[in-house]
Amino acid sequence: MLSPRYWIFIVIVLAAIGYSMFKPASDTPAAVSDCSDTTPWNCREPGDTNVIVSPSDPFSYEYVQLDNGLRVLLVSTPDTDKAAAAMTVATGSGDDPKGREGLAHFLEHMLFLGTEPYPESGEYQAFISRHGGSHNAFTAHQQTTYFFSIDNDAMSGALDRFAPFFISPSFDETYVDREKNAVHAEYSAKIKDDFRRIFSAEKQAMNPAHPYAGFATGNLDTLSDRPDRKVRDDLIDFYRQHYSADQMTLVLAGNYPLQQLQDWATSHFNAVPKRDVKTATSRPPMFVPEQLPLDINIEPVKEIRRLQFTFPMPETLSLYQYKPLQLLSNLLGHEGEGSILALLKEKGWAEGLSAGRSISTRFESNLVIQIELTRAGLLHVENITQILEHYFALLKDQPIPTYLMTEQEQLSEMAFRFQQHGSLSDYAVRLSSNLQVYPPEQVIHGDYLWRPTTQDTLKPFLDALSMDNVLRTLIAPGVATDMTDPWYNTPMRIRPSSYLAADVSTDELEQLHLPAPNPFIPQDFSLNAEPEQAVPTALIDQPGQQLWYYPEHEFAQPRSRITLELQHADIATPRGMVLAQLYTRAVNEALNTYSYPAQLAGLNYGLSANSRGLQLMLSGYQDKLPELLKRVLDGMQQVSISDDQFQRYQASLQRNLENQLKAKPYERGIAELKRWIYSPSFDEQQLLSELGSVSRADVEAFASTMQGNTATRLYIHGSMSKADAEAIASQVAEVYPANPEQQSSLAILKAPAGKFQQSLNLDHKDNAIVLYLQGQDTSDHNRARIALLGQMISAPYYQYMRTEQQLGYIVFAAVYPQRTVPGLVFIVQSPEHTPADLIHHSQIFWNHYQDTLAAMGEEEFAAFKEGLISMLLQPPRNMSEKADDFWRDIDVQRTGFDTNKAIASEVHNLTLAEIQALYQRLILQADVPWLLFTQGEPVPDWQPMNSLQRDQMTRFDLPR
Known part of the structure; x- marks a missing residue:
């Protein structure tokens, strides 16, 4: 039975979002349809094509055929x-x-x-x-x-x-x-x-x-x-x-x-041909009848430990307004109290769990549950399977409570009511895909429409959640295998399932229960009442403590974002970084069951470590944001780790670091480049060498040293009032009083001119180059010049290296700014050609492109300039992008908040002759640092990068 408090919050939420929830895409009233909930999913009347649009959406829509x-x-x-x-x-x-x-x-x-x-x-x-x-x-x-x-x-x-x-x-x-x-x-x-x-x-x-x-x-x-x-x-x-x-x-x-x-x-x-396309009316089942249940073992390249359950399901496209698989996935993938994951974590068997569809066609769908195992979890596959089976029984034994389905409907409609746009091309992709499966009027709203369903509708999907109808996959190093996949030579084994209910105690299984009503669903949707301002202002600016504040009006959203940076000089060592990463893992794990319902209700937080300290970010509907912040700050102070937990966190960090070393060659090249040019920075081997000597007591001691030993920088953006922002700053200061001595800076090494290379030495058959050309001047003018050259050279380099010469699938040439330091990067990963070949062909291209630049007309050059200016001056598409833009300038203390505008102004004034001269110096004469990271045989006549003394190099000093 639901509490009176819960019914009150339902009434409030429905009152807040129930009226004016939808607006048609035109002022013409929508046609009335005779289609009912029981008619085919794509049923619509002729002319009934008014697209349902969020009231927050400034765009206009029209559907035509x-x-x-x-x-x-x-x-x-x-x-x-x-x-x-x-x-x-x-x-x-x-x-x-x-x-x-x-x-x-x-x-x-x-x-x-x-x-x-x-x-x-x-x-x-x-x-x-x-x-x-x-x-x-x-x-x-x-x-x-x-x-x-x-x-x-x-x-x-x-x-x-x-x-x-x-x-x-x-x-x-x-x-x-x-x-x-x-x-x-x-x-x-x-x-x-x-x-x-x-x-x-x-x-x-x-x-x-x-x-x-x-x-x-x-x-x-x-x-x-x-x-x-x-x-x-x-x-x-x-x-x-x-x-x-x-x-x-x-x-x-x-x-x-x-x-x-x-x-x-x-x-x-209109000239696109209409052809006689034969559309399939049926197709074979995904698994041969009576084939399931099956067990598969798969041996990965990286150290992955995963137990995966794939259940064939009926099709769901005809039920898009009820979303039965999403409902079941949300319950199975829940991480709060009573969840499968909470029990598995308590027993030390799992680190994460997710559930969702892997395929959805008009013929069938799949539901997949993935469980990231600990080493101990590998020994308890049958126990874990039984825990899932017990949770399935909870879903089947009684109707799913109405409040759970009502919550899904409310949260979806809130997301729709306060919809924000991101990348326009991503949005176009999503809508073009949606038009394939939704009626035109639902092309936007169909993703959000979530009506409560009945147990009869759910029954076929619940019936399919059976250990007699599963492909159970165990992925881990060293599993038993007896065959290989024909396409990727992956060691594997397939056999009939051997699952038998294991000995999991009844008391432990009784810890499982369906989620309680979500207390984080917001009730206050009021918008900002503070005066508008053009850029953030510093409400506090003193040694060791800053508070920046921006009241959002452009995007009318009842949301805010809090970014807190805790600078701590002790983290700027390999050992300090390891301690910080273990500490943040401990905090995040301790808060997970509490914070997961908040995440479902549109409140997110993330705590991470970087070379300057810790960064805490919270965002979402502001109504409950202060409450979440208080709980997170309390959790950061009350770190208590058991020996078993510490060993799991330590093993998990070790696995993550080792897996990073097994990334694709070009990805490793980029990672090594960034590590090389940044100071302080540490590679995976340095962190691994420290990891084994760190103890649980060290992590707990690190947590205590954070109090009173940080410099804080706080930025609050959104619908929070100025008074609320100042109150949050006081709340943070009580826990982390300002300590100016902990202010830390981040620098980028200023490499000397010349050609230097470093080998990656990876266990991968592909070769690769990652070549970085570093600009030696951080002025807006130089940033504009290099950015424009990168814009101009990108497509022709790709065309020559990939399309014409077929040197590899992965080919990039791009501007590569690092904070305020401009640069260019050239990347090629090739299955056959050596780094020397790739550099040789790049040189051929560079020589040819000199002629292209020499012959370029002013009109074509002007088009490149306008293209870059448009990119630089593109306004933020949502509140999050706007906050990111402001934070980047805060981070480098550019308090005029004019970086892109100033660079765009410089681009406008650039001449073709300037770019031609830059090209001569930067590329043809190589009169700047060329840092090359290679997979494969070294390139002849390049100096080894280890001949450079990094600790004695000049640095681009960046503001604190």
Whole structure:
């Protein structure tokens, strides 16, 4: 039975969010539909296409369907500098022909490489880059999505180049042969990626006749020409069989009237052919009947210990308004009191647990539970399985309490009511994907719509939660294996399940219960009443203590964010960093069951360690934020760790550090670069060498030394009042009084001019280079010059190194600023070519690009400048981005809060001659530091980086 307090809060919340919850996308009343809850999920009346929009959403929407059947959502985005588009095609790797695994993925690659109106393979990419944009695509099981963002005024030109992907791709024979190598390089680059390896290995237990069981990436074997058939022929056939206008959904978004967007949709995409696409009406089951239950063992590359349960489920798309699998996943994945994870942590068997869907089609879905095991947990797989089985019984034995479903509905509608936008291209991708599964009017709201369901609706899904209907996967080093996955050579074993109920005591099982009503659901949604101000102000600015405050008005959200930095000089050593990481782990674990309901209610906190101290960040609905802060600060003072807990935290940190050393070559190169140029900084080996000598008592002593031994910097942004901000500062000061002696600084080493290299020496068959060119002047003018050069060189470097020369799948050239220090970075990871080859080809490109720069006209140069200026001056898209921008300037004490504006002003005044001269000095003459990190044989004639004395080098001193 629910308490009176709980019913009161339900009434308050419903009153706060129940009225004006939805607004139609136009002023025309929505058509009344005869569709009921029992009719098909995509039922709608003709003309009933008013998109349901959040009252917080400043965008305008219109849904149209072109004559060829293409479904289009138009999004008018006032006051945005960027435009975006996304096209989703209802075909993916699940449609690959037998023996042509990876063909859908290969086709995705090929559409970028020339069309009839734009036959040059790099034209689309170059245009996007010139105009401050970005682009990408991905192939999933049942969809392929292409998308871009660009300066708003370049949208028409981008669509000129984008639309022909779906009308007249050239499938140039030369690039067909080359791009096969790129697909193979992508496959090779991830051959030791545990996510790919585990995913592929689990497919070996599935019904081979089911499309999901296939190899999705492709390689030179699956995409090779055959004696009687070229892969290009199969590619064109696949395109014609699946790329039909009525199977596509398009989103166009930009700062234009809806009519202009509709005109572009019609003029550019009406020519997309509508073909006779045969849509499957059924497909084989994912597992052969009577095949389950099965057990799989998988041996990973990294030290991963995971127990995973995969349950085949009925389809859920027709029940999107009830979200049965999300409801069950939320209950199974709960981390509060009475949860599966809370019990497993108490017993020392698990470090984390998650639950959710892995696949959802119109035919079937899966529910997957993943449990991150401790070493002790590996010895108790049967016990853990029994605990899950007992929790399943709790869900089945009685109807799920109404309050749990009501909470889900309330929290979802609150999230919808106070929706915020992020990346416009990400939003376009999401909407184009949603149009494939939701009615047009629900394309936004469908993700948030969550009606309470009935036990009858849940019953098929609850029935499927059975240990007789499970693929149980144990992933850990050293597990018993007797075969290998054919695609990634992953050691594995498949056998019938051996599960028998283990000896878990009844008392322990009785600790499990469904979540209690959530006390953190906010009740106060009032907005900021403080006067508006342009930038944050320092309410406190004294040695060892700062309080910055900004009252948010631009984004009318009842949210705030608190960022607290506790500077502590003792952390600036390897031992201090290890202690700080163990300490933050202990605090986070102790608070987890308390903070998890807060997280569900839109309140988040994170406590982490860096080389200057600790950083605590809290954000969300401000109503309960002070209460959460008080509890977190109390938890930070009351650290008590058992021996067993300490050993688990120590082992977990060791595993994380060792796994970082097994990252992809280019990722390791970036990590080593950042470690090398920052001071203080420590590599994983330094931390590992200290870890074994640290004791539980050391961590508890570290916790006590934090009190009275920190300098504090606090920034409060949002709907909190000035008085509330000052009260929080006083609350923090009581626990952490200011100590100016603990103020710490972060520096970046100023390397000498010359070419220096360091080998990564990784156990990975791919070679790689990460080359960093460091700017030696931190002025806004130099930051602008290098940023513009990076913008200009990015797309042509990619085009030459990846598309034309096929040197690797992972290729980047980009501006790489580190705090106030400008720089450029060039990255290539290759399955075949040595670092010397990669540098040699880079040098060829640099020499050729000199001619490109020399021949560049002022109009093209101006386009690059405008693209960069647009990126720099792009306004924040939500309150979080705005707070991030301000915090970055606070962090380097640029209290005019004008970094991007000042750099943009410098970009505006740059001349082509300046960039040409910079190119000569920076790249052709190499008159700056070139720091190269390599996987593979060293590059001849480069000096070893260990010849430099880091502790004697000049530093870019950054403000405290």
